[in-house]
Structures are given as C-alpha cells and as structure tokens.
Amino acid sequence: MLDRAALDALMTAAADGDRGALDPLFHALWPPVHAYATRFLGDPALAEDCAQEALVRLFGQLDRYDRDRDALSWALAHATWQCRTARRRVQRRGEVAELAVGAVDGAHLVEERELARAALATLGALGPRDVEVIVAALADDEQLRRTLAPATFRKRLERALARLRLSWRSRHGTL
Amino acid sequence: MARSDAALRSARRAYERAHVLSALRALALAAALVAIAVTVHHVSSASWLFAAGLAATLPALAWRGGPWRRGAFAGVLAGLPPLFVPLLLFALMHGGHCPSCTMGPSLPCLIACFGTSALVGVLVGSRAATDTWPRRFAIAAVATAALTGLLGCATMGLGGALGVVAGLVAGSVTGWVVAGRAAHA
Numbered sequence: 001m002l003d004r005a006a007l008d009a010l011m012t013a014a015a016d017g018d019r020g021a022l023d024p025l026f027h028a029l030w031p032p033v034h035a036y037a038t039r040f041l042g043d044p045a046l047a048e049d050c051a052q053e054a055l056v057r058l059f060g061q062l063d064r065y066d067r068d069r070d071a072l073s074w075a076l077a078h079a080t081w082q083c084r085t086a087r088r089r090v091q092r093r094g095e096v097a098e099l100a101v102g103a104v105d106g107a108h109l110v111e112e113r114e115l116a117r118a119a120l121a122t123l124g125a126l127g128p129r130d131v132e133v134i135v136a137a138l139a140d141d142e143q144l145r146r147t148l149a150p151a152t153f154r155k156r157l158e159r160a161l162a163r164l165r166l167s168w169r170s171r172h173g174t175l
Numbered sequence: 176m177a178r179s180d181a182a183l184r185s186a187r188r189a190y191e192r193a194h195v196l197s198a199l200r201a202l203a204l205a206a207a208l209v210a211i212a213v214t215v216h217h218v219s220s221a222s223w224l225f226a227a228g229l230a231a232t233l234p235a236l237a238w239r240g241g242p243w244r245r246g247a248f249a250g251v252l253a254g255l256p257p258l259f260v261p262l263l264l265f266a267l268m269h270g271g272h273c274p275s276c277t278m279g280p281s282l283p284c285l286i287a288c289f290g291t292s293a294l295v296g297v298l299v300g301s302r303a304a305t306d307t308w309p310r311r312f313a314i315a316a317v318a319t320a321a322l323t324g325l326l327g328c329a330t331m332g333l334g335g336a337l338g339v340v341a342g343l344v345a346g347s348v349t350g351w352v353v354a355g356r357a358a359h360a
Binding site for chain 1: 181186189197242243307
C-alpha cells in the first residue's frame with residue numbers, strides 16, 4: 001500500500017535538494033507509474049519506456065514541485081503526458097493495428113480497451129486536483145476523504161466530474 | 176529490475192543536470208552583477224574579492240537547490256538597493272562622482288548603506304520566516320544580499336562594508352522576529 005503522505009514528504013525533500021531522498025522517491029514512484037503506463041498503453045515494453053521518460057522528466061523538474069499538490073497525481077500527470085505522446089507516435093507510424101491485434105482478443109475487448117484509453121486520456125487532461133479527487137472516489141481512498149470535510153469532498157468531486165464530462169464531450173461528443 | 180535501475184540512473188542524471196543548469200544561470204547572474212558594479216562603481220581590490228565571493232557563493236547555493244536556492248536569488252534581489260544606493264547618493268550629493276569617498280566616506284553615504292540594507296534585511300527576515308526552511312533561506316539570502324550590496328557599498332571603504340553587513344543582519348533578525356511573533360499571535 002502506497003503511503004501518499006510519505007511520498008509527498010519524499011518529493012518535498014528531493015525538491016528541497018535532499019539527494020538522499022532521490023532513491024526512495026524513485027522506488028516509491030516506479031511501481032505505480034509503471035503499472036499506470038502499462039494499463040494506459042497495453043504494451044509492456046512501450047510502457048516501460050514511457051514510465052522511465054516520465055520519471056526522468058519529473059526528476060528534472062522537481063524544483064517546480066508545488067507542495068500543495070499530491071505527489072502521485074503529479075507523477076501520473078507526467079506519465080499520462082508521456083503515454084499520450086508515445087501512443088500518438090505509434091499511431092503516426094501505423095503500428096496501432098499491430099498493437100491492438102497483439103494485445104486483445106475479440107472486437108468487444110478492443111472496444112472496451114479503446115473506451116478505457118479514451119477515459120484515461122480525458123482524465124489525464126484534467127488538473128491534478130481533479131484527478132486526485134476522482135481517483136479517490138473511484139478507489140474508495142479514505143485518505144483524501146479524511147483530510148477534507150464531506151461537503152468539501154462532495155463539491156470538489158462534483159466540479160471535477162463536471163469538468164471531466166465537458167472534456168469528454170469536447171473530444172468524443174455526447175456521453 | 177534492471178530496467179528500473181537504468182531508469183533510476185537516468186532520473187538522477189536529470190535531477191543533477193537541472194541543478195547544474197541552475198548553477199550556470201546563477202553564475203551568469205553573478206557575472207552580470209559584477210559587470211554592472213565594475214561599470215558604475217569605483218573598483219578596488221576588495222570589490223574583486225567580493226565579486227569572487229559572489230561568483231562562488233551564488234552558483235553553489237543554486238546548485239544545492241531548495242531553500243538555499245530560493246534564499247540566494249531572494250538575496251540578490253535584496254542586495255540590489257545597497258548596490259545602487261551609493262550611485263544615487265553620489266549623483267545627488269557629489270555631482271555623480273566622489274573620489275574622496277573611498278578614503279573617507281561621508282556620513283550620509285554610510286547611513287544610506289546601513290539604512291537600505293536594514294530595510295531590505297527586514298524584508299529578507301520576514302520572507303525567511305514564512306519559508307519551509309527559514310534558517311537555510313535566511314543564511315543564503317543574507318550571504319548573497321551582503322555580497323551583492325558590498326559590490327556597491329564597499330566602494331566607500333570599510334565603513335560602507337560594515338554598514339551593509341550590519342544593516343542586513345540587524346534588519347533580517349528584526350524582520351524574522353516580527354514575522355515570527357505575528358505568526359504566533
């Protein structure tokens with residue numbers, strides 16, 4: 001179980017120039033970022049490349065880390081960007097058909113995967129606070145719920161979902 | 176596992192590269208400040224000593240990162256008034272040039288150096304009190320502010336140098352204490 005508060009503390013320490021926090025921060029971030037990229041792309045090799053590139057970029061921009069933000073959300077936002085870029089590159093090369101055929105079995109699964117990808121891409125376009133609250137609601141993450149008053153959490157979730165719907169409509173039409 | 180090790184090495188390199196770039200930017204800033212000081216002030220051997228100190232300290236703090244970097248760049252900003260106030264004073268009092276000031280600085284010059292340093296010192300102290308690492312921020316800020324200010328005020332000799340250092344330290348402590356009390360009130 002990933003300790004979000006410890007992760008925030010590690011990222012703050014690394015952003016403050018503590019070199020000793022780099023290795024633990026990386027080891028804490030690699031599994032969730034790698035798993036997220038794998039789910040996003042469905043191609044383990046490409047996902048490893050994207051996870052590596054996302055963390056390399058994140059470590060290069062650590063001095064810009066905003067302590068008020070959730071560290072994992074920021075890392076996943078980097079990963080989302082890298083995955084989307086990689087997917088576009090693959091599509092441009094015309095390798096998307098090969099990826100899809102190799103990774104799924106049947107038209108229904110293809111449709112499901114495309115839907116999941118589109119949802120993740122739309123989610124990735126949102127701000128980290130919105131992603132944080134939606135992920136917390138979907139995963140029944142009690143940590144964020146405990147830090148916020150129930151009414152605040154509900155309002156933040158409503159606003160985040162409204163932005164998610166808007167973003168989805170702008171990309172894919174009506175929901 | 177080997178892949179994550181390679182990724183870790185790349186991430187560490189990216190982190191260090193960002194810090195080295197920040198140090199290079201700081202070095203360029205120090206060079207620009209020294210160039211300005213050399214252009215507008217009378218240059219003495221002490222000025223070169225402070226210039227060398229700034230060129231070493233500012234990049235080192237920028238490379239260190241975090242509160243050291245934040246403090247260092249805030250200190251440079253805080254050091255600008257003491258850097259330029261002698262120039263302003265010479266323009267107002269001595270018609271733009273004061274050859275005798277190096278040998279025996281006039282009282283208004285010393286007061287101006289002390290006063291502006293104390294004033295920016297208060298701002299540095301109060302800003303440091305709100306940082307996540309107040310001491311590191313304050314040490315870095317006072318060091319770079321003093322070195323930047325000394326490029327200007329030290330041209331008036333030991334009196335000017337003492338004025339800027341004493342003003343900064345006194346102002347910073349005052350600002351820190353006042354901000355600390357306000358936060359606890």
